[in-house]
Amino acid sequence: MQNLEIRLIDLPKIVDPRGNLTVAEGNDKVPFDIKRAYWVYDVPAGESRGGHAHKRLKQLIVALSGSFHVTLDNGFxxxxxLLNHPWQGLLIDTNVWRTLDDFSSGAVCMVLASEHYEEEDYIYDYDEFLAYVHHHVMTK
Incomplete structure (x- = not known):
């Protein structure tokens, strides 16, 4: 059985009376080369995002504004x-199912990804995900 580790990464926070600044650089504080960035916003009350896993892609998820919960599931x-600091990111490794919910009003979720979009990297069915990770763990 694999232990599920929550890895929060503090990004550099430069405090300035004119406004704070945070930097995310690939292969530095972000432990992979950043190949894609996207953000999710205007999530209606009660809706969730995510609901999938990746076979190869790694992500760093940051609450740029507001807050939301991220539930991680490794099959075991x-x-x-709770993400609610714009200088802190949640690292999500491969083979981890993720669901984002409880978005506050005005929440903005930024995702930095290690790979370009590839449909075949996604697992959208939870039962298929369980079969995949249990097979993957058993063959290691």
Missing amino acids: ERKTV
Whole structure:
């Protein structure tokens, strides 16, 4: 059985009376080369995002504004973390199912991804995900 580790990464926070600044650089604080960035916003009350896993892609998820919960599931264990600091990111490794919910009003979720978009990298069916990770763990 694999332990599910919550890895929060503090990004550099440069405090300035004119406004704070945070930097995310690939292969530095972000432990992979950043090949894609996207953000999710205007999520209606009660809706969730995510609901999938990746076979190769890694992500760093940051609450740029507001807050939301991220539930991670590795097929053996499930944990939920609140993201609400724009200088802190949640690292999500491969083979981890993720669901984002409880978005506050005005929340903006930025995702930095290690790979370009590839449909075949996604697992959208939870039962298929469980079969995939259990097979993957058993063959290691």
